[in-house]
Amino acid sequence: MTILNDMGQAAVMVDGRAYSAEPVAGGAAYELFSDHPEPGFLRIESPARWPFHRFVPTSEVTGAGPAAMPESQLCAPLSRSLSWERVHWLSQRPPRDRHAADVVASVRATAVIRQGTRMVMPLTAGSVTDLLRGRLPHGFCYREWDVAHLRTPAELAVLGGEASEDVTYLLRWRAIDAADFRPSTGDTVSGLVAMPPHDRVGAAVLGTGFAPSSTELIPEWVTADFADLPLPAHAAVVAYAPDGTEVVLYTFQPEQRGWLRLVGPQWRRLLNPLREISADQEYLPIPRDQAVFSRLVGMFRGEEYEAVADPPEEFRVLAMSRAARYPVESLRRRTRYARWRGAAVTVLSADANWVRVRLCQPDPVNVTTLGAQCNRRGVYEAWAPTTEVADAHDAELRYF
Template sequence: MSVTPRASGAAGERTGLHVAYGGAVYPAEEIARGAAYELFSADEVAGFEWAPRPGSVLPWRTFVHVTEVTAVHGAPEPVEEPEAPLLVPLHREHGWAYLHRLSQQPLAADDALLTKVRRSAVIRPGTRMVKVLSPRQLAGYVRGWLPHGFCYREYDVAHLRTPAATAVLRGDGAGARDGTEVTYALRWRAADPADYDVPVGPGHHGLTMLTPRDRLGAAVLGTGFVPSSSQLVPEFVTRDFADLPMPANAALLAYPADGTEVVLYTYQAEQRGWLRMVGPQWRHLLAAVPGLSPDQEYVPTGDAPRSTQLVGGYAGGEYEAVADMPGGFRVLAMTRAARYPVDSAARRVRFARWRRVPCLVLREEAGWLRLRLCQPGPEAVATTGAQCHERGIYEAWAPGTEVTDDQVVDHPYVL
């Protein structure tokens, strides 16, 4: 089929990039290293939104995933290996619509086709992960929270850029109903695939049985995909719902209504804090974040209690380490000369049981332990009285004298 550009103008001239989509070719801008594209048009097109930018002659825009386009013209050479897309076996009857219907049916969790497609979404060392946040959660991460719970590969959600589009990924139960005009997100690079799990199978069966009264956010279907009427997004959880050590150069992001990505802060591992990156024109995006001054240049997190630690071996000694992907693991040190690559690395976590329920120990205060359920479900929640703080995250306080099997476990990484 022959296609021609619908329009030319600022976007196409600036990037030299054009994308074939829906039977036409549009000027475009690359998103997330080619995982998605922002398309522009001078004329109204079905699915495009009116969102003019100053000086632009292309006021109609939309965001599309790379798998939705048929050709890309003028794309730059990739600087790193792209992530693996979802792969669907070719079949004349079982197309995308059929697969999407399966992904939304809990009884189809064991379907062979769905399982095969879900396994094609893989995490590798250095994969960029994303967790969509509420304003309250953003404040928590700035003050020292660590990555945990439900998350997604950036590759799979790069086309979801506006508050309305990202509502399906929020785990606080509010979604788009709270009227928030900006979406916040945490982005980091995975240190190791073993840090993540797919919420499918017996270990996560309890999540699928929780009633709306006992949960926040969307139901967990048990298929490994996000509940959505239009999106096919594979979801992940951190292993045991544990916190992960914050990698170097993680970023806190904001997406206002027009879908622009704004980097608010980047994580400085050696300084244990967040360095503000946003300029004055974007600081209004922080107005909804409780307890955070938009003018604060640097926010330290060194005093925040940490439930997990990355340790590394070097020259026979053990040191606190940091994941600095894609470069690997190194000793956490203030001076560049002391940032040695480690000989071994492991994520250190504390586990325990309370009332025979397996838990993570987050912190200890005055003889009480703050616990997070490793395998939340109706019985575990009822037994412990744990409260849901976000989708899949259930925590409770327990007297230290009642806790058993208290132990520290190292999850080693393969270097």
């Protein structure tokens, strides 16, 4: 049974001390509160009751009572001969022998994505602008469950976003299906592991399935083939202030193909780095005449319609009228693929003479040969002459 204090909050034990606390991210972490400064606690910029707070993962909390575990817990076979420090050390370098590889693989296999898993992706100020103007998410991403205790810009820098002391941005959405993601291991990122520093942006890719970090053990994924993923309903661009406060800036409204601004006047300063975006813009529509090469389609009564996903349970026809939002009988992601000079690519945009493409499996050879540019960690794009692009086709990934 969970013990509540006089404010109706849970009272939990951390490091042998009792704190008033509230669960965050569905119970992945707890926000602890204190009346006075303590190690690890930050002063809340706009306190409602408590002046100080701290975020800790659920694994460090006792006394919170039984809680539902919507996501799989990251587990390691610890023993006298295998400490947590050793597991972390192994996760931060390519395995030197089969035993080390098996240990890391067994730990990584305990992190699972399900339909409806809350995912996050680090964003720079520029990529926030791109999202609001119609670009789709792609590249490296993480389960919110594994990083919910990281709240300040300094802590979230481990995810590879933009280094800043004032604000960090993340995209948060619910996974439509696990098939959209691949662990950052094996052939998925083998070319990136070998990428020289001058040809990459951000931290090196380890190939162990974990993010580079001196203190954290964070499983990481990439979108399959580094392809764009259609945004589900209620995806959100969130900002984190230096005191660890989370602020929802925008939410995605699929029927309008646009973003609704939610941030209040007291947090407008968090939008200052978005220099090409007006802080007073309530709604940023995505142009309807813009070609979208990765989208959701569904079947309803034998006819195909553009579809909307609202995981984990609602998948419907895209329609402005609520009465016409029929549940689809099947759902697929349709993405444009092609080959350019022998390399597999996804198509991002096209005109009569040029095609914007992204490499599905970048490596030092094809990046150099094609002159692809790295615009974010692991993502390599280039302009290809239309006459050199072959086998362009729409591939479909069936969800159900």
